[in-house]
Amino acid sequence: xxxxxxxxxxxxxxxxxxPRNQGELETPPAVRTEGFNPLCGDEVIVxxxxxxxxxxxxxxxxxxxxxxxxxxxxxxxxxxxxxSMGEARQFISAFKGLMSIHEGELGGDGSEAEMxxxxxxxxxxxxxxxxxxxxxxxxxxxxxxxxxxxxxxTLAQALDxxxxxx
Ligand code: ZN
Numbered sequence: 001x002x003x004x005x006x007x008x009x010x011x012x013x014x015x016x017x018x019p020r021n022q023g024e025l026e027t028p029p030a031v032r033t034e035g036f037n038p039l040c041g042d043e044v045i046v047x048x049x050x051x052x053x054x055x056x057x058x059x060x061x062x063x064x065x066x067x068x069x070x071x072x073x074x075x076x077x078x079x080x081x082x083x084s085m086g087e088a089r090q091f092i093s094a095f096k097g098l099m100s101i102h103e104g105e106l107g108g109d110g111s112e113a114e115m116x117x118x119x120x121x122x123x124x125x126x127x128x129x130x131x132x133x134x135x136x137x138x139x140x141x142x143x144x145x146x147x148x149x150x151x152x153x154t155l156a157q158a159l160d161x162x163x164x165x166x
Contacts (some may be wrong), residue, residue: 013135016067021077023060025049032163034063035154037146042069044151050162054085061151068144073151075131080134085159094129098136099145109147 025032027045034045042065049058059077064070076095080088138144 015071
């Protein structure tokens with residue numbers, strides 16, 4: 001994956017080789033949704049258990065695809081496990097912001113400005129993206145943005161279904 005910083009590449013490969021929360025949850029009570037990225041052939045299946053207080057008590061991830069899609073799903077599962085549905089939606093917004101800010105930067109004029117924007121993203125609100133910051137290098141490759149956001153869109157569907165069942 002040329003072009004990604006070594007540190008970021010290591011984080012991504014670690015999640016790809018050792019995916020967190022891999023498996024299935026029993027449905028019901030779990031909600032199951034699946035997403036597909038035909039551009040790359042990525043498939044992500046998301047299972048979430050939500051309790052009466054709207055807390056995501058458990059999450060499991062299935063599917064197959066490229067390292068970006070599967071690493072993003074793994075990082076997402078680790079980030080949102082144990083959060084409320086509201087917090088999970090904030091994570092989705094923050095992650096999509098990370099992707100879209102850099103998308104808008106593609107025509108940018110210099111690395112200094114890019115560094116400034118990176119710092120803003122890292123400090124944005126109460127959301128700590130942690131390992132997910134590793135994926136910001138992906139936006140240098142616009143076709144891979146769909147790989148990175150696939151699991152988050154699939155999670156958003158699961159949250160909608162879980163909310164509908166409440
Ligand atoms: Zn992909």
